[in-house]
Amino acid sequence: MTALTLTNVNKSFGTVEVLKDINIEVEDGEFVVFVGPSGCGKSTLLRVIAGLEDVTSGEVRIGGELMNLTPPSKRGIAMVFQSYALYPHLNVRKNMSLALKQEGQSKQVIEQRVAKASKMLNLEPYIDRFPSELSGGQRQRVAIGRAIVREPKLFLFDEPLSNLDAALRMNTRLEIANLHQQLDASMIYVTHDQTEAMTLADKIVVLRDGHVEQVGSPMELYNNPANQFVAGFLGAPSMNFIPASLIGDSAGTTLGIRPEDLYLTDDGPLTANVTHVEHLGGDTNVIAMMQNHQITARLFGQHQVNAGEPVRFGYTQDRTYRFDPQGARLI
């Protein structure tokens, strides 16, 4: 069964079209990530699914039921917000139980579900504290706990990690992945960070300017991007784009090579001047200028390359991508 179906969803604010003809399906138990640059409409799309915004046209179905006019609390969803959005005047226990009380659940059920969720998220020591007495990571766990206790058909995450520092982000990311396995629920996760998208998703939806650019599993999108935008958006460092004329190929088209597919060789076809070297220990990133085009090579291991040196890069032909002047993939 499908957990969520969006059919021809359009949304405009006044004359500004924010979402254009969106069609997405989320299967039961699937982890779907909406990813795109800021302003691409991904958060609006999530708010449309949650019922916090109405669609201008199109259908939103959750679990097969038409939900266009259903208020958020009746949609069988739970949402985790970027800024945690905990109720400041309630302690952790009451924050988590409020929604259940509103639904009219019995005390016993509430207590049981809160206990289960707080155990799952290691929140038991903080259960009687107030949000102001918790750290950022703990607050985010409470926010997730508040979603879990409702046992929703669909979880919605709105950039839940962007307020956390780097180390905590990685831990919480793993926790969310674990949670998805344990709960076996459908989840939709919005982020602008392609690493989160690649690591968490069963299916990635890449959005740009309010429309879907490509949908697929992380590796599908990585290995087989439909266009230059998707190719450039996924992968870090991002794909190198070189005018094909520079290597004597048909003019107007663009050649794309992933940084890890470049290697140093004395007789390579790409000649460039090194401008900067990043020694990461495990990898070495070499940033070089090839005429007026910056290219980045990600070399495995440690390499002694100095800024200012001329280098030559080689690549294998079948690991390259070609795009026409409009950015569409040429095969």
Added chain:
Amino acid sequence: MNKARQNPLNTAAMHGALILYTLIALFPVFVIIINSFKSRRAIFREPLALPDAESFSLIGYQTVMKQGDFFLYFQNSLIVTVVSLALVLLFGAMAAFALSEYKFKGNTLMGLYLALGIMIPIRIGTVAILDMMVATGLVNTLWALILVYTAQGLPLAVFILSEFMRQVSDDLKNAGRVDGLTEYTIFFRLVLPLVRPAMATVAVFNMIPIWNDLWFPLILAPAEETKTLTLGSQVFIGQFVTDWNAVLSALSMAILPVLVLYVIFSRQLIRGITSGAVK
């Protein structure tokens, strides 16, 4: 902490300036209070002297207690001020929430219309207000005053509160909606506690003009049983003779309740400021 701020010389200068200002601000109040405890002759001979065994007199307070129903006036003033404030805060906050939270046609226009009241003094409409009160039979009731003061306080309240409500996180309100809270619960339980400092500001701004007003009580409710404190005190000020003992005593007593209300609100104000600072 900033080092410059801990310099003892700076600290002394800062406190010196603040103490000086406090003294200047409190001096008239101080003079009123000490003179209210002196005999009439002592007030005129040495207005700045403290009451001593010879000049001490409670004649002013006795006059006030004897003449007119001072406690009734007191009660009237208190009822009018507290009820007006409560209505201003309640309706002001509700209107501000609607203006800042919901998108509807004419939202900006409505906001401007409400803000217009800040620029036009309500007293211009006194004749029309009196007409309306006569027509509705509200003359010489406390409701006449309460309604007028509520109308007078709303524009500024809506203006200040809507600005603050815009700053309340959208995520929090949306979290409430996803959790199934009604819009009223979101307003009363989530938003109002967060704008408490702004509410205190609005309350303080509105409280003193209402308490001190003489104009509307004189016009709309001059009857004995609806007189407010300020109006009641006027009986001691005559065209030719003024009973200064009584006037000063009445004023001294009138200060007290405002002081109490102010202390309540200012504590909220300070709490709001500090809780924001050490987030």
